[in-house]
Amino acid sequence: MIKFDSIVIGTGIVGSFTALELCKLKQNILVIDQNGLSPGTTRSCDGNILVADKTTKKLVEITNDGKKLWKDFIREFGNECEYDEKGSILVATQKDDAKKLGDHVEFQKKIGVNCSLVNGNYNLLETHLSKTNSEAVAHWPDDAQLQPMKLCFHIADICSNLNAKYNLYEKIIKVEKTKNGIEVTSSKNKIYFCDNLFICAGVWTNDLLALINKKIPIKPRKGSIVVLERGDLQINTKISDFSYNRTVTNTDSQDTLVAAVIESTKSGTILCGSSREFTGFDNTKTNPEVLKKILNDCVKLVPKLKDLRIIRSYSGLRSLTPDEFPIIGEIEPNIYVATGHEGSGHSLATVTAKILSSYFFTNEYSHYKDIVSPDRFNV
Numbered sequence: 001m002i003k004f005d006s007i008v009i010g011t012g013i014v015g016s017f018t019a020l021e022l023c024k025l026k027q028n029i030l031v032i033d034q035n036g037l038s039p040g041t042t043r044s045c046d047g048n049i050l051v052a053d054k055t056t057k058k059l060v061e062i063t064n065d066g067k068k069l070w071k072d073f074i075r076e077f078g079n080e081c082e083y084d085e086k087g088s089i090l091v092a093t094q095k096d097d098a099k100k101l102g103d104h105v106e107f108q109k110k111i112g113v114n115c116s117l118v119n120g121n122y123n124l125l126e127t128h129l130s131k132t133n134s135e136a137v138a139h140w141p142d143d144a145q146l147q148p149m150k151l152c153f154h155i156a157d158i159c160s161n162l163n164a165k166y167n168l169y170e171k172i173i174k175v176e177k178t179k180n181g182i183e184v185t186s187s188k189n190k191i192y193f194c195d196n197l198f199i200c201a202g203v204w205t206n207d208l209l210a211l212i213n214k215k216i217p218i219k220p221r222k223g224s225i226v227v228l229e230r231g232d233l234q235i236n237t238k239i240s241d242f243s244y245n246r247t248v249t250n251t252d253s254q255d256t257l258v259a260a261v262i263e264s265t266k267s268g269t270i271l272c273g274s275s276r277e278f279t280g281f282d283n284t285k286t287n288p289e290v291l292k293k294i295l296n297d298c299v300k301l302v303p304k305l306k307d308l309r310i311i312r313s314y315s316g317l318r319s320l321t322p323d324e325f326p327i328i329g330e331i332e333p334n335i336y337v338a339t340g341h342e343g344s345g346h347s348l349a350t351v352t353a354k355i356l357s358s359y360f361f362t363n364e365y366s367h368y369k370d371i372v373s374p375d376r377f378n379v
Contacts, residue, residue, distance in 0.1 A: 004030045004165075007184055007194040009172055009208060011037050013148060013349040014338050015200035016155040021353035022198075023162040025360065030192060031156075031164055034171035038152035040202050045316050046225065046263065046271050047148040048238060049347045052088045052140040053245050055104070057111055059324065062351055062368055064113075067142070069350035077158055081151035082266055088143035088238035089118070089125060090245070091134050091301060098136035101242050105138045115140045126236055126302075133300045143238060145263065146346065175211040175335075182334060197335045198356065203281065203319040205339040209331070216327050216379050218340045220317040222277040224286045226294055228270040228308040235264040239301060244274065248324075248343060254278055256290060260297035262305070269311060272298040276318075286313045318342045328355050328372040337374060 005027035008019045016038070019031045033039065049067060054060045074083050092101040101117070108115050115138060122137040123129060129137070156166060167186070174185035181193045199208050203220040244259035261273040275290050291313050299306045321327055321340035326348060328338045336359065338352050351365055358366040370376075 001180065001193055002191070003181065003193045004028050005194065006030075006196040006198060007032060007182075007192060008198045008200060009033070010040075010200035010202065011152060011156070011166070011168070012040050012200065012202055013038070013152060013345050014202070014341065014352055015198075016152045016159075017349045017353040018198050018200050018338060018356055019159050019164055020155050021357050023159050023164050025357060029159075029164045030167060030194070031159065032167045032170055032172065032186070034169065034187070036168050037156055037166075038149055040204070040317070045148055045223075045343075045345070046261075046273065047146045047151075047346055048088075048263075048343075049144040049146065050088060050140070050238070050344075051108070051113055051347075052090055052115070052138075052143055052240070053248050053343075054108075055245060055248075056324075058371060060108060060111055060113060063344065063347045065365065066348045066351040067144070069354065070144070073350060077154070080154040081146045081148075083144055083146045084266070085142055085144045086237055087125075087139060087141040088240065089122075089140070090138045090240050090242045091129070092136040092242045093133050093300065095135050097242050101136050101138055104242075104245070113140070114142050126239060128233060128235075128302050128304050129239065130301055130303055139237075145238065145265075147266070148346065172208060172211070175208070195334060198338065199331075199336065200338045202339055202345075203317045205319070205337060209337070212332065212335065214331055214379060216331070216337065216339070216374055217322055217377050218319045218327065219278070220281050220283075221320045221342065222275070222279050222283055222315050222317055223273060223343070224275045224277070224290055224294065224313060224315040226272040226291055226313045227311045228272060228305065229311055230264060230268050230270050231308055233270065233302075233304050233308065235262060235270060235302070238263040241297065241301060248276075256287075258290060258293045258297060260294070260301050262298050262302055270305070270308065272305065275315075281317065283315045283317045286315050318345075323376075325372050326352065327374050327377070328352055329369060329374050330359060331374045331379065
């Protein structure tokens with residue numbers, strides 16, 4: 001019999017930090033994924049850690065705690081993931097949005113966020129930002145970006161050195177409670193036992209919960225990105241149309257939502273996004289009309305983008321909940337779930353792991369358990 005203290009299903013950023021937290025608690029763990037290391041949403045995102053797009057006090061608070069934990073992680077394990085506090089800006093492109101942006105800044109400042117409206121020459125922040133399409137600009141200097149794949153590989157190395165076992169390309173096909181603990185059967189006809197099971201499988205979480213006759217209210221929402229060759233164009237921050245915030249908070253619309261998001265990467269490219277599309281679980285195809293709108297909207301903010309060569313496009317699936325908050329916690333005795341982060345997986349992965357560990361040891365993040373608990377949906 002192969003017995004572990006805990007098994008973590010999923011090797012994206014949420015599963016990675018969950019595994020690391022369990023290793024730090026001296027647990028003997030198995031991390032398992034039906035595909036390779038970090039094969040899902042984490043592989044196809046832009047790696048942002050943002051407060052700028054948060055519209056409620058609780059979301060700001062939990063994101064700020066996540067950012068503090070990111071800094072702790074970098075101090076302890078180094079910056080292999082290229083964590084970069086380059087900041088972000090929101091741009092109101094319509095006069096009606098200029099006041100709303102100002103109100104958003106005031107709301108966040110009152111609860112302690114480092115942000116401000118940019119009065120005067122905002123081109124000192126972004127030289128190439130359109131003057132004709134920028135009614136108001138706000139700046140969040142502490143927002144950050146990192147390289148998601150480098151992060152997940154780095155954490156896998158750390159956990160492996162702490163004696164975690166990784167089994168990739170192995171699918172879980174059965175979960176059952178037994179006198180020996182939770183029995184987990186894989187597609188390779190292997191049987192594992194554990195005291196605790198953590199399901200961190202993003203939009204595919206319900207496939208695994210079906211094995212224990214459970215279901216939570218998440219659905220996949222696709223985001224598409226166009227990658228451009230940077231040339232000599234310098235983008236210093238993450239630039240977003242203020243309407244991006246509305247696409248994040250609009251959890252009901254079945255329409256395809258697009259808002260300009262522009263940022264550079266350390267690898268020498270520029271990423272142009274972003275969309276929110278309900279297209280099911282297929283993220284292998286991008287919609288040419290959506291990509292065209294993304295590029296048109298981005299060029300309105302930074303006109304020089306039109307001169308750059310398109311390298312490729314890609315898309316990923318975000319797990320969306322009805323209320324913007326992720327679903328983190330115990331779904332039945334000794335079985336835990338962590339999903340539904342939508343576009344905030346990187347912002348909240350660190351604090352997600354702490355919330356899960358608070359089920360074993362009370363910590364300063366225990367007070368978040370109720371607002372992210374699966375129980376709020378009566379599952």
